[in-house]
Amino acid sequence: xxxxxxxxxxxxxxxxxxxxxxxxxxxxxxxxxxxxxxxxxxxxxxxxxxxxxxxxxxxxxxxxxxxxxxxxxxxxxxxxxxxxxxxxxxxxxxxxxxxxxxxxxxxxxxxxxxxxxxxxxxxxxxxxxxxxxxxxxxxxxxxxxxxxxxxxxxxxxxxxxxxxxxxxxxxxxxxxxxxxxxxxxxxxxxxxxxxxxxxxxxxxxxxxxxxxxxxxxxxxxxxxxxxxxxxxxxxxxxxxxxxxxxxxxxxxxxxxxxxxxxxxxxxxxxxxxxxxxxxxxxxxxxxxxxxxxxxxxxxxxxxxxxxxxxxxxxxxxxxxxxxxxxxxxxxxxxxxxxxxxxxxxxxxxxxxxxxxxxxxxxxxxxxxxxxxxxxxxxxxxxxxxxxxxxxxxxxxxxxxxxxxxxxxxxxxxxxxxxxxxxxxx
Amino acid sequence: xxxxxxxxxxxxxxxxxxxxxxxxxxxxxxxxxxxxxxxxxxxxxxxxxxxxxxxxxxxxxxxxxxxxxxxxxxxxxxxxxxxxxxxxxxxxxxxxxxxxxxxxxxxxxxxxxxxxxxxxxxxxxxxxxxxxxxxxxxxxxxxxxxxxxxxxxxxxxxxxxxxxxxxxxxxxxxxxxxxxxxxxxxxxxxxxxxxxxxxxxxxxxxxxxxxxxxxxxxxxxxxxxxxxxxxxxxxxxxxxxxxxxxxxxxxxxxxxxxxxxxxxxxxxxxxxxxxxxxxxxxxxxxxxxxxxxxxxxxxxxxxxxxxxxxxxxxxxxxxxxxxxxxxxxxxxxxxxxxxxxxxxxxxxxxxxxxxxxxxxxxxxxxxxxxxxxxxxxxxxxxxxxxxxxxxxxxxxxxxxxxxxxxxxxxxxxxxxxxxxxxxxx
Numbered sequence: 001x002x003x004x005x006x007x008x009x010x011x012x013x014x015x016x017x018x019x020x021x022x023x024x025x026x027x028x029x030x031x032x033x034x035x036x037x038x039x040x041x042x043x044x045x046x047x048x049x050x051x052x053x054x055x056x057x058x059x060x061x062x063x064x065x066x067x068x069x070x071x072x073x074x075x076x077x078x079x080x081x082x083x084x085x086x087x088x089x090x091x092x093x094x095x096x097x098x099x100x101x102x103x104x105x106x107x108x109x110x111x112x113x114x115x116x117x118x119x120x121x122x123x124x125x126x127x128x129x130x131x132x133x134x135x136x137x138x139x140x141x142x143x144x145x146x147x148x149x150x151x152x153x154x155x156x157x158x159x160x161x162x163x164x165x166x167x168x169x170x171x172x173x174x175x176x177x178x179x180x181x182x183x184x185x186x187x188x189x190x191x192x193x194x195x196x197x198x199x200x201x202x203x204x205x206x207x208x209x210x211x212x213x214x215x216x217x218x219x220x221x222x223x224x225x226x227x228x229x230x231x232x233x234x235x236x237x238x239x240x241x242x243x244x245x246x247x248x249x250x251x252x253x254x255x256x257x258x259x260x261x262x263x264x265x266x267x268x269x270x271x272x273x274x275x276x277x278x279x280x281x282x283x284x285x286x287x288x289x290x291x292x293x294x295x296x297x298x299x300x301x302x303x304x305x306x307x308x309x310x311x312x313x314x315x316x317x318x319x320x321x322x323x324x325x326x327x328x329x330x331x332x333x334x335x336x337x338x339x340x341x342x343x344x345x346x347x348x349x350x351x352x353x354x355x356x357x358x359x360x361x362x363x364x365x366x367x368x369x370x371x372x373x374x375x376x377x378x379x380x381x382x383x384x385x386x387x388x389x390x391x392x393x394x395x396x397x398x399x400x401x402x403x404x405x406x407x408x409x410x411x412x413x414x415x416x417x418x419x420x421x422x423x424x425x
Numbered sequence: 426x427x428x429x430x431x432x433x434x435x436x437x438x439x440x441x442x443x444x445x446x447x448x449x450x451x452x453x454x455x456x457x458x459x460x461x462x463x464x465x466x467x468x469x470x471x472x473x474x475x476x477x478x479x480x481x482x483x484x485x486x487x488x489x490x491x492x493x494x495x496x497x498x499x500x501x502x503x504x505x506x507x508x509x510x511x512x513x514x515x516x517x518x519x520x521x522x523x524x525x526x527x528x529x530x531x532x533x534x535x536x537x538x539x540x541x542x543x544x545x546x547x548x549x550x551x552x553x554x555x556x557x558x559x560x561x562x563x564x565x566x567x568x569x570x571x572x573x574x575x576x577x578x579x580x581x582x583x584x585x586x587x588x589x590x591x592x593x594x595x596x597x598x599x600x601x602x603x604x605x606x607x608x609x610x611x612x613x614x615x616x617x618x619x620x621x622x623x624x625x626x627x628x629x630x631x632x633x634x635x636x637x638x639x640x641x642x643x644x645x646x647x648x649x650x651x652x653x654x655x656x657x658x659x660x661x662x663x664x665x666x667x668x669x670x671x672x673x674x675x676x677x678x679x680x681x682x683x684x685x686x687x688x689x690x691x692x693x694x695x696x697x698x699x700x701x702x703x704x705x706x707x708x709x710x711x712x713x714x715x716x717x718x719x720x721x722x723x724x725x726x727x728x729x730x731x732x733x734x735x736x737x738x739x740x741x742x743x744x745x746x747x748x749x750x751x752x753x754x755x756x757x758x759x760x761x762x763x764x765x766x767x768x769x770x771x772x773x774x775x776x777x778x779x780x781x782x783x784x785x786x787x788x789x790x791x792x793x794x795x796x797x798x799x800x801x802x803x804x805x806x807x808x809x810x811x812x813x814x815x816x817x818x819x820x821x822x823x824x825x826x827x828x829x830x831x832x833x834x835x836x837x838x839x840x841x842x843x844x845x846x847x848x849x850x
Binding site: 013018019020021022023024025026028029030031032033034035036042043044045046047048049051054058186188195196197198200201204207208216217218219220221227229282284285286287288289290291292293295296297299300301302305306307308309310311312313315316319320349350351362363364365366372374392393394395396397398399401 | 442
């Protein structure tokens with residue numbers, strides 16, 4: 001394999017518990033992320049049960065398609081654990097006793113002060129020519145087996161055992177022995193207040209890019225992500241390529257890009273409040289406490305989040321937020337005048353710099369022809385004015401709540417970013 | 426396929442984000458579990474990227490090995506979404522416009538009051554002969570495509586869209602059309618207020634069962650699940666076998682079993698409040714709104730949930746919940762006297778039957794030697810008395826919040842189940 005060609009890898013997870021859905025496979029995502037960071041390509045993930053014939057077939061197919069096959073799981077001491085004998089057969093290598101592994105397993109049992117079960121002896125055998133990967137957490141070692149032009153890697157299934165083995169042993173080995181110079185860098189932009197199709201229309205040309213830089217689009221409730229992925233030879237080249245596309249996207253999208261990579265909307269809002277030394281109070285109706293929950297997921301949020309009222313019943317809107325009962329009667333709880341009063345009222349009651357309010361109909365019942373399920377009103381109040389907007393959301397109850405909370409946090413974000421809004425907006 | 430032979434299915438997840446490890450694939454585990462409950466066998470899970478050639482190859486391999494292939498993902502409106510054209514090609518069926526789907530997509534955009542982007546028109550085309558599976562949450566419909574002797578099913582990728590489509594449409598269709606006799610049945614008991622090791626000790630013998638009935642244990646934050654799985658030939662035999670083990674577990678565990686299968690603690694609490702025609706109000710500090718959020722996830726919760734106060738800052742505890750400032754000074758906000766006042770105060774202020782309160786230190790900062798991070802106080806008040814308890818939780822901020830909310834809901838549950846508590850507890 002030349003140093004410039006990206007290595008191709010295929011991952012095979014082994015375990016009947018995965019096929020039955022009792023265990024969610026997190027190893028594959030972990031390995032894929034780590035391999036992608038090294039510039040290793042991965043085109044297939046496969047899962048098979050504890051069945052030697054199907055595992056052998058999958059390993060052969062993987063070796064035919066890729067440069068390297070990595071198996072996860074099935075290395076334990078029980079008869080269910082079929083990976084070692086199967087790989088030995090596929091690779092046509094005899095099993096040999098590894099004395100170093102045997103003495104590590106013996107030591108482990110001595111430390112635990114229990115006799116070593118005979119079944120653990122099996123774990124001291126590895127295919128001839130394999131490089132053993134000691135297991136610092138459990139008993140089953142992994143191994144790296146270089147074949148004529150390919151590479152076979154076997155890892156244990158428990159993430160607690162697999163993850164350190166990958167980080168401390170497999171990745172350094174791959175770096176040192178496979179001359180991987182192709183680096184990969186990705187950066188994800190988070191957008192809100194825009195639909196997936198609108199984003200798609202604005203960046204359709206970028207989504208079709210093939211080559212050193214590609215862009216992917218991913219939609220969640222109330223959020224669209226654009227991921228820029230660049231391949232290159234130096235970190236500086238990668239950064240330059242990524243930045244160019246990011247600037248292009250930001251120029252087309254404007255303020256709907258609220259954060260990057262691991263940033264959440266509540267973190268971004270928190271940072272803006274912290275920097276401007278402002279506080280916020282909430283009056284939530286249909287979101288039921290979700291906005292407060294999200295704001296308080298951020299460590300240190302007590303510096304800017306005072307608290308608020310979950311005004312689910314109308315009486316609470318009157319008693320604790322000061323919405324006049326007459327206003328509720330005249331316009332209904334889900335209305336622009338009421339949400340504006342809620343925002344202004346909670347701001348005043350809790351002496352906050354900003355009051356943020358939501359009222360709406362999350363469903364499945366409670367909708368009318370005039371105000372169907374998904375009707376949501378938002379408002380943000382500061383000392384001078386109140387800004388409000390109406391949303392018409394779709395989805396089930398949980399999704400409407402999630403989208404309403406997201407839009408409310410985004411209303412606060414855009415307000416914080418526009419320090420001198422036009423009067424009366 | 427005879428009614429008695431188990432149907433074989435293969436699952437194919439589609440998405441480059443899965444191969445890059447940016448998204449953990451939970452759809453496969455969800456589908457596998459549901460299919461296993463129907464007695465459907467599954468021997469392979471495969472993941473490919475947004476690449477038509479590799480998806481086509483995987484679908485062909487799947488159709489050669491299994492009776493039914495289910496794809497997840499790649500049905501959206503963007504150019505990345507390659508599943509529909511690829512399946513159409515593999516199945517050799519022309520695409521036809523489905524007017525019902527088109528009008529549902531149009532309606533959705535009309536409701537949202539935005540013009541329908543041209544790209545969404547793509548989603549109204551399905552292979553000829555396909556049975557459309559309407560998407561109640563997003564725009565992309567799924568479909569069932571019966572081939573000569575095989576079955577092809579295409580589902581959207583977002584779990585919020587896939588899961589209801591599977592439960593409400595795919596499984597009932599499979600049951601009705603494929604003559605699947607229930608060969609496997611599982612029932613999950615949810616426990617809270619007990620550690621995994623305590624549960625393990627009490628049911629160690631059941632966890633070792635091999636044969637027609639098995640029991641598995643699974644721990645989450647603040648919750649332990651015991652899953653009973655029975656294999657058999659008739660629904661009656663399965664039910665009998667499952668019930669026997671369930672009764673045994675309940676006899677050993679008592680009141681810590683709060684629900685079964687899809688039941689959540691907030692649903693169980695909601696049902697108890699509804700049945701007793703009682704209302705509840707909340708005073709949340711460290712949970713920040715999470716308890717209100719959970720209670721309002723349940724449709725119809727406005728019948729018993731009045732609302733509450735998120736008393737994050739001390740001033741809010743005094744201003745809106747009526748906790749005397751002197752009490753806060755004397756004992757600190759995280760203390761038994763304060764949480765009792767919060768529960769009694771919010772009950773009185775909002776004229777609820779029950780007041781439920783939480784105060785604590787979620788961390789990572791704010792702990793002291795006397796009150797370390799994870800110190801949480803809970804209280805529930807009714808007209809006659811206040812019951813309280815202290816917790817010492819471990820974990821990060823998010824886990825401490827989740828465990829505190831779970832324990833608070835469970836305190837309300839046990840209070841509702843004990844209609845005549847001993848005085849002065």
